Amino acid sequence: MAKARVIFQPVLGGVFHATEVGKLLAAKTPTAVTISSAYVHSQGVRTISAALAPHAGICRCFIGIRNGASTLQGVKALIDLGASVYAVDTGSQRRIFHPKFYAVRHLKTATVILGSANLTYGGLGYNIETSAHISLDLKDPGDLSFIDDLTNSLDGMLTAHPKNCYKIASASQADAIFNAGLLEDETSPKFNSPVGMAASGAVPGNTVPAIGLPAMPKPPKPAPSKTGAAAKSGTAKVKASPLGTPVAFPVMFGAEVWSKPNLPKSDLQFPGASGNATGVLRLTQAKFEVAGAVIDQTTYFRKIVFGSLKWATSSGKETAQAQFTLTIAGVIVGTFDLMLSHKAAWEAGQGNYTTGLHWGAALPLINDASLVGRELRLYAPAAPGAPYVISID
Secondary structure, three states, X not given: OOEXXXXXXXXXXXXXXXXXXXXXXXXXXXXXXXXXXXXXXXXXXXXXXXXXXXXXXXXEEEEEOOOOOOEHHHHHHHHHHOOEEXXXXXXXXXXXXXXXXXXXXXXXXXXXXXXXXXXXXXXHHHOOEEEEEEEEEOOOHHHHHHHHHHHHHHHHXXXXXXXXXXXXXXXXXXXXXXXXXXXXXXXXXXOOOOOOOOOOOOOOOOOOOOOOOOOOOOOOOOOOOOOOOOOOOOOOOOOOOOOOEOOOOOOOOOOEEEEEOOOOOOOOOOOEOOEOOOOEEEOOOOOOXXXXXXXXXXXXXXXXXXXXXXXXXXXXXXXXEEEEEEEEOOEEEEEEEEEEEEOHHHOOOOOOOOEEEEOHHHXXXXXXXXXXXXXXXXEOOOOOOOOEEEEEO
16 A cells, blocks of 8 residues: 655755655666656756666656756756656647656556656755655555556557657757757756846845755766767857747747737638738737727727837838747747738728738748647837747747
8 A cells, every 4th residue: 555755845854856766766676767857957867867877778758848948958968878758749838748756666566756846956956846755565456556547648648649749769859859949958048038027126125035945966067978968069059940030048028918819720821712811910809908908909009019110101001110039839930020011991990900910031930730729929029129029829
C-alpha cells in the first residue's frame, strides 16, 4: 500500500528536491526512470546529473517546449547524459504542458515525487516548491495502477499526438527546434512582457526584505559541450522569419487594444465563395469592449488605436504605415512594416468595418490553415517608437 510524505522545499526541514530526486536514483538499480517537466534548464539538469548519469540509458524525459522557458542548453544537457528526450509541443503558448514528476521504478516497488518542481535550478533547489513523495508497492493493484496510469499516459500522448509529442533524437534536431523559436537560449534571455511594472515608477515602502530561507548552491558551469550551444561564441542567432526584419529582444507587449476570437479563413487570406482573398485583416467590432462598452469600430481604430500615426489622404481613402511584431503560436516570427487603410464610406450605414490592416510581407506566414479558429490579439506599442504587436494563438 502506498506511503506518502510531504516535500516542502525548503520550508519543511530545509529539504531540497534535488536531494530527494538523488536519493530516488541512488537507492538501488531501477528498471525505468521517467521525468516529466514543463521547463528544463541546464542548471537543473546539472543539479541531478551525477545521480542520473548511471541510469540515463533507461531514463525518459518529457519536456514542454514552445513555452518561452525551456532552453536549448537544458535539452542538450539531457542528450549529453544519454537520456531519451521527448518534446511536448501543444501548438500554443497559451496552453502549456505542465506536469512535473520524477518516477523511479523497480521490479517490486516504485517511488514518485509528484508536485511543482521543474527540472530547473529554481525548481530543484531554490524556489519554494511542494511535492508528494510517494512510495509504491507494485504487488498492490492500486499502487501498480497508479504508476502505470502516470507513465502510460505519456506513452498515450506519443501515440495519439505524434506531431505534438516526439523524440528529440540528436543535438542537431534540438538546434532545429531552437531555430524554429520553440526553445530559448540561456545566454540571451527573452522577456515577452514587463513584470511588476509600477504605474509611476518605484512605489515608496513597496519593498520587503528577501525571504530568509536557505537555497542550494548553484551547480558549477560545465566545460564546453561537444555538441555546443546555439552558437559556440555563447550568443545565439536571432530568431526571425526570413520575410521579416530581425526582432530586437526583449519584445514588450503594450496594452491589449483589440482581439478577435475564432479567426475565419477569410482573415487568414484563404479564398472564399465570393472570390479571391483581399490580403486585408478587417478591423471589425468583434464584440471587443473598452471600459465596459463595445467599441465603435468606425472610429476606434482610426482615432484611438492608430490615431498617432501619420495618415495620408488620396481619393477619399486614408493610409498609414506602422511596424508590427508578429507572434504565431507563441513564436516571434519577425517585425514588418505594414499598411493600414481607412475609408469612412466603407461603413455605408450598415455597421461595416472602415479600417483594414494589409498583411503585406507577413501574408505567407498567416496564410496557414492551422491558425483557423485561433484568437488574434492586437497590442499597442509598449513605449514610444516601439512596434505594435500582433499575437495569433
